Amino acid sequence: MLNLGYCKGSMSTASSGGVSDQFPVGLRVLVVDDDPTCLVILEKMLRICLYEVTKCNRAEIALSLLRENRNGYDIVISDVHMPDMDGFKLLELIGLEMDLPVIMMSADDGKNVVMKGVTHGACDYLIKPIRIEALKNIWQHVVRKKKNERKDMEQSGSVEEGGDRQQKQSEDADYSSSANEGSWKNSKRRKDEEEEVDERDDTSTLKKPRVVWSVELHQQFVAAVNQLGIDKAVPKKILELMNVPGLTRENVASHLQKYRLYLRRLSGVSQHQSGMGNSFISTQEATYGSLSSLNGLDLQTLAAASQIPAQSLATLQAAGLGRSTAKPRMPMPIVDQRNLFSFENPKLRFGEGQQQHLNNGKQINLLHGIPTTMEPKQLANMHHSAQSLGSMNMQLNAHGDQSGSLLMQMSQQQSRGQILNEATSSQVPRLPSSIGQPIVNNALASGVLARNGLAESGRGTGFNPVSQSSSTMNFPLNTTAELTATSFALGSAPGVPSLTSKGMFPEEISSEIKGPGGFIMPSYDIFSDLQHHRSHDWELQNAGMTFNGSQQSNSLQSNVDVASSVLAHQGFSSSQSNGQGRNISAVGKPMFSAGDATDHVNAQSLGQPLNNFFAENLVRVKTERVPDASLQTTLFNEQFGQEDLMSALLKQQQQAGIGPAENEFDFDGYSLDNIPV
Amino acid sequence: MDRKQLQYQVACMRKSLFDQGYLDEQFNQLEDLQDEANPNFVEEVVTLFYSDSARFIHNIEQAMINKPNIDYGKLDDYMHQFKGSSSSFGAKKVKKECSQFRECCSAGNIEGCIKTFRQLKLEHATLKRKLETYFQLVKQAGIAERR
Numbered sequence: 001m002l003n004l005g006y007c008k009g010s011m012s013t014a015s016s017g018g019v020s021d022q023f024p025v026g027l028r029v030l031v032v033d034d035d036p037t038c039l040v041i042l043e044k045m046l047r048i049c050l051y052e053v054t055k056c057n058r059a060e061i062a063l064s065l066l067r068e069n070r071n072g073y074d075i076v077i078s079d080v081h082m083p084d085m086d087g088f089k090l091l092e093l094i095g096l097e098m099d100l101p102v103i104m105m106s107a108d109d110g111k112n113v114v115m116k117g118v119t120h121g122a123c124d125y126l127i128k129p130i131r132i133e134a135l136k137n138i139w140q141h142v143v144r145k146k147k148n149e150r151k152d153m154e155q156s157g158s159v160e161e162g163g164d165r166q167q168k169q170s171e172d173a174d175y176s177s178s179a180n181e182g183s184w185k186n187s188k189r190r191k192d193e194e195e196e197v198d199e200r201d202d203t204s205t206l207k208k209p210r211v212v213w214s215v216e217l218h219q220q221f222v223a224a225v226n227q228l229g230i231d232k233a234v235p236k237k238i239l240e241l242m243n244v245p246g247l248t249r250e251n252v253a254s255h256l257q258k259y260r261l262y263l264r265r266l267s268g269v270s271q272h273q274s275g276m277g278n279s280f281i282s283t284q285e286a287t288y289g290s291l292s293s294l295n296g297l298d299l300q301t302l303a304a305a306s307q308i309p310a311q312s313l314a315t316l317q318a319a320g321l322g323r324s325t326a327k328p329r330m331p332m333p334i335v336d337q338r339n340l341f342s343f344e345n346p347k348l349r350f351g352e353g354q355q356q357h358l359n360n361g362k363q364i365n366l367l368h369g370i371p372t373t374m375e376p377k378q379l380a381n382m383h384h385s386a387q388s389l390g391s392m393n394m395q396l397n398a399h400g401d402q403s404g405s406l407l408m409q410m411s412q413q414q415s416r417g418q419i420l421n422e423a424t425s426s427q428v429p430r431l432p433s434s435i436g437q438p439i440v441n442n443a444l445a446s447g448v449l450a451r452n453g454l455a456e457s458g459r460g461t462g463f464n465p466v467s468q469s470s471s472t473m474n475f476p477l478n479t480t481a482e483l484t485a486t487s488f489a490l491g492s493a494p495g496v497p498s499l500t501s502k503g504m505f506p507e508e509i510s511s512e513i514k515g516p517g518g519f520i521m522p523s524y525d526i527f528s529d530l531q532h533h534r535s536h537d538w539e540l541q542n543a544g545m546t547f548n549g550s551q552q553s554n555s556l557q558s559n560v561d562v563a564s565s566v567l568a569h570q571g572f573s574s575s576q577s578n579g580q581g582r583n584i585s586a587v588g589k590p591m592f593s594a595g596d597a598t599d600h601v602n603a604q605s606l607g608q609p610l611n612n613f614f615a616e617n618l619v620r621v622k623t624e625r626v627p628d629a630s631l632q633t634t635l636f637n638e639q640f641g642q643e644d645l646m647s648a649l650l651k652q653q654q655q656a657g658i659g660p661a662e663n664e665f666d667f668d669g670y671s672l673d674n675i676p677v
Numbered sequence: 678m679d680r681k682q683l684q685y686q687v688a689c690m691r692k693s694l695f696d697q698g699y700l701d702e703q704f705n706q707l708e709d710l711q712d713e714a715n716p717n718f719v720e721e722v723v724t725l726f727y728s729d730s731a732r733f734i735h736n737i738e739q740a741m742i743n744k745p746n747i748d749y750g751k752l753d754d755y756m757h758q759f760k761g762s763s764s765s766f767g768a769k770k771v772k773k774e775c776s777q778f779r780e781c782c783s784a785g786n787i788e789g790c791i792k793t794f795r796q797l798k799l800e801h802a803t804l805k806r807k808l809e810t811y812f813q814l815v816k817q818a819g820i821a822e823r824r
Binding site: 034037040041045048079081128132 | 703
């Protein structure tokens with residue numbers, strides 16, 4: 001979005017609405033290159049082109065800049081060879097988290113390297129030494145991207161054209177269920193656009209419509225990919241196989257890219273996990289592995305960032321917890337997510353240190369291991385037991401409900417009732433498996449819960465969500481029962497997510513969890529806590545993700561810890577400053593992805609990978625809102641703010657027939673602007 | 678010397694640098710970037726390069742010390758960076774030596790690497806001297822190189 005209003009100096013005219021005249025003047029470019037000579041030259045050249053330039057010499061700094069200021073840049077130019085992070089990894093991350101156009105540059109003009117740029121999603125590749133002429137036209141990539149997105153949206157029929165963007169409400173509805181990061185972004189964009197309508201008259205039309213990758217759609221996608229074979233799966237063929245009207249090749253291509261990343265991450269973890277969440281602990285490690293393999297990001301870099309996720313998770317959880325009273329369903333998911341993300345500072349968030357503990361480590365693992373098929377009921381149960389988790393979520397309290405609901409919605413989409421069957425209040429948001437997974441970090445407790453709907457541990461109802469997504473999960477419901485027992489033990493113990501209780505999850509879950517189920521769980525846990533009052537039947541049956549108690553809740557905890565650490569590594573660097581910390585957006589994302597994952601799970605194609613996939617997504621989520629942990633947001637494309645998440649969740653819930661989640665979501669903390677409450 | 682003469686000298690020296698292959702087109706690009714706000718932009722860039730390149734050279738030398746177990750990958754990496762850096766302001770001969778070095782690297786030819794590296798350092802130092810003289814002349818002439 002070119003916000004000429006932000007331009008300094010000569011750009012001032014933009015605010016008057018003369019955007020179109022000024023564009024591309026004032027284009028906000030972020031240049032990343034470790035070579036100071038090149039950096040200085042590029043900066044000068046870009047200034048001469050009348051662009052607004054920000055330069056940085058390290059990829060981590062670039063990422064944190066982008067995360068802190070989601071809409072602060074229009075395009076990124078990055079070198080390929082950098083000491084702290086591979087340029088392609090950065091490219092992937094930016095594409096996933098912020099979906100900005102990225103131009104790669106290098107002195108290397110070998111075909112392979114250029115091809116790599118293409119496959120990783122770079123919109124252009126410049127050979128050094130760079131001439132100013134090459135930079136003069138980079139604005140075209142910004143425009144093109146917006147146009148394509150918009151086109152996608154239109155095709156998918158989920159979005160209205162730019163002008164209508166302002167009507168978030170309606171759009172929110174569309175996006176609520178979209179697992180697609182884009183959808184969040186859209187919501188966010190819309191919000192932004194509303195704020196700057198005047199200035200953006202020109203750019204508003206460029207909003208990119210986002211394809212909503214619903215659970216079913218994702219399932220179809222995964223099925224198609226599996227049919228073709230992951231190596232041979234090309235967007236065109238996938239598109240043909242899917243045979244979804246309105247879906248474009250580009251939609252599939254970008255989704256495939258993300259999926260591939262996810263798989264790659266999983267493979268890093270796969271060694272640890274035999275199945276879905278073999279053991280939470282292992283998953284945790286795996287998560288690490290996967291995390292570390294995140295786009296090749298160094299864990300170290302992530303570690304730095306990890307601080308944030310924990311915090312953000314915490315906030316989410318807290319938010320979720322806060323809400324739990326009101327809405328059984330919704331808050332949960334969100335809360336969980338938050339927990340998951342904020343594994344780093346679980347303490348902060350969860351008033352109870354123990355909770356955090358759970359969240360941190362376990363979350364991740366839980367998610368992995370637990371198929372997101374937590375039936376709502378299970379979730380409900382989890383809620384009870386997730387008391388402990390709830391505590392974690394408590395932190396999120398204010399938002400917990402909201403988040404929970406969001407998660408719920410999300411999870412619903414995803415897991416469709418697989419996960420926790422919210423028997424009771426159906427409130428239990430089925431946190432999309434994805435949510436559970438990634439979030440695991442903080443919400444280990446929640447994660448665990450989420451998976452089994454355990455998150456409940458009596459904490460807060462926030463952990464409902466998990467069950468919702470269970471629809472797709474094929475996890476044996478029966479296990480949930482066990483889980484509930486075990487996992488929900490958490491419920492009683494506020495501090496610790498039920499995970500500890502039985503420990504069913506980790507091991508069992510992994511084995512049984514076919515698909516990503518794991519993901520969602522964690523996140524749901526948090527929310528389930530929030531939702532605790534919901535009386536979710538955290539029967540974890542869905543959670544049957546086989547968290548058959550075998551998983552010692554303890555392990556879960558450990559998982560959580562690991563998860564959190566992993567998440568931390570993921571570099572949730574975001575926004576500690578966000579104060580809100582509710583990266584619901586992040587939460588939302590994972591959930592959706594989980595949802596997708598669940599779809600996959602059904603397809604049994606992914607199981608574990610999905611979890612990791614989402615986990616990774618978690619990592620990526622930029623936590624704008626979350627003051628500390630950027631985990632969550634990363635998942636949701638940042639754009640999707642918490643509000644969006646909430647609304648998404650709400651929608652899901654509604655769809656799932658869960659209950660009046662919307663009303664309950666009064667995410668205080670979350671700036672859910674699109675929540676159709 | 679009067680201004681005109683100085684300017685003429687600057688122009689001559691510049692031309693010879695190009696003719697002798699020390700500089701290439703990219704240098705022109707940089708000069709075009711100079712304006713009132715940055716009249717000595719090119720000089721600043723070159724100074725920045727040379728302060729940074731010392732580090733490169735040191736790293737490369739370190740990497741080449743352990744004769745029997747030379748990490749060619751790392752060497753190649755360093756040299757790649759160095760190449761990118763030097764090419765950014767048009768250091769033609771230096772860039773050529775970098776490419777040469779990388780070829781020896783990929784061939785595992787340590788002797789060739791050493792030889793090329795020596796040559797590279799030579800070119801690197803020569804260019805530095807020449808450019809220093811050049812910039813001094815430019816300052817004396819009291820004008821921006823091109824505009």
